[in-house]
Amino acid sequence: xxxxxxxxGKWEGGCACGxxxxxxxxxxxxxHCCHCLNCQSHTGSAFVINMLIEAARVERLGGAPEPVxxxxxxxxxxxxxxxxxxxxxxxxxYGGRSQILFVRAGTLDEPASVAPDVHxxxxxxxxxxxxxxxxxxxxxxxxxxxIWPAASLERRKAALGxxxxxxxxxxxxxxxx
Numbered sequence: 001x002x003x004x005x006x007x008x009g010k011w012e013g014g015c016a017c018g019x020x021x022x023x024x025x026x027x028x029x030x031x032h033c034c035h036c037l038n039c040q041s042h043t044g045s046a047f048v049i050n051m052l053i054e055a056a057r058v059e060r061l062g063g064a065p066e067p068v069x070x071x072x073x074x075x076x077x078x079x080x081x082x083x084x085x086x087x088x089x090x091x092x093x094y095g096g097r098s099q100i101l102f103v104r105a106g107t108l109d110e111p112a113s114v115a116p117d118v119h120x121x122x123x124x125x126x127x128x129x130x131x132x133x134x135x136x137x138x139x140x141x142x143x144x145x146x147i148w149p150a151a152s153l154e155r156r157k158a159a160l161g162x163x164x165x166x167x168x169x170x171x172x173x174x175x176x177x
Contacts, residue, residue, distance in 0.1 A: 012061070013090070013108040015083035020063035020090055024103065028053040029152040031105065033116035033135075035125040038072050042080060042089070046126045050092070050102035051114055054159040058091070058101055065090050099159045118147060 011024035028051035039048040065081035072078060079093045091103040105114045119125075119137040131137050136147060145153065 010110050010113045011108070013103075013111075014062075015065075015086050015088040015090055015107065017083060017086040017088075018062075019085040020065050020083040020088075021061035022090065022103075023059045023061055024051070024053055025057040025059060026053070028103070028114065029100075029155050030148055031114050031117045032102070033119045034121055035119065035129070036121035037124050038070075039121075040124070040126075042070060046129050047119075049105040049114070049116055051105050052156075053101055053103055054155060054162075055099055055101050056159070056162070058103065067093075097160065099162050100156065118142065 011027075012022070014021035030052045032050045032052065033047050034050060035047045040046060042048070063083065063085075066084045067079040067081050069077050070080050076095055078095070080089045081091050081093075082089050088107065089104055090107050091101040093100075094102060105111050108114065116135055119131050119135060120141055121139070122131065122137050123139040125131070136142070144156070148156070
């Protein structure tokens with residue numbers, strides 16, 4: 001197997017039934033482990049691990065996830081994109097910003113290939129979840145400029161300066177920014 005094939009496999013994923021498939025064109029900008037009550041409710045779990053990445057760097061390989069609008073407690077609604085067949089969430093958009101996707105790390109073919117860069121909203125973390133001391137943790141959100149690597153901040157800035165995306169399209173080549 002070539003290095004390109006190995007990297008492609010590392011960054012490919014999809015839903016449980018295989019109807020929706022995607023590939024990330026690069027590593028994510030940043031990885032959140034979110035313990036907020038919304039994420040707990042939306043996933044039916046203790047937390048969600050989201051890989052933040054530019055929508056232009058996500059290529060749909062098959063199927064089209066359907067957006068489901070979910071209200072947030074005290075915030076603007078977000079869109080969770082789910083497989084129309086098995087209903088697994090593959091990514092989300094928050095705050096009406098379609099240029100950046102929050103791809104569910106658990107949908108990767110190799111979910112162990114990513115680890116959280118930060119734990120957020122730990123004020124609602126379940127008491128039996130133990131956080132590693134080596135990863136920053138915040139009771140609520142945090143200052144991106146203080147935590148994110150400079151290269152990731154530049155990628156985010158470039159993505160938010162781009163016109164809003166209508167989500168990844170099948171067969172479209174990811175655009176480098």
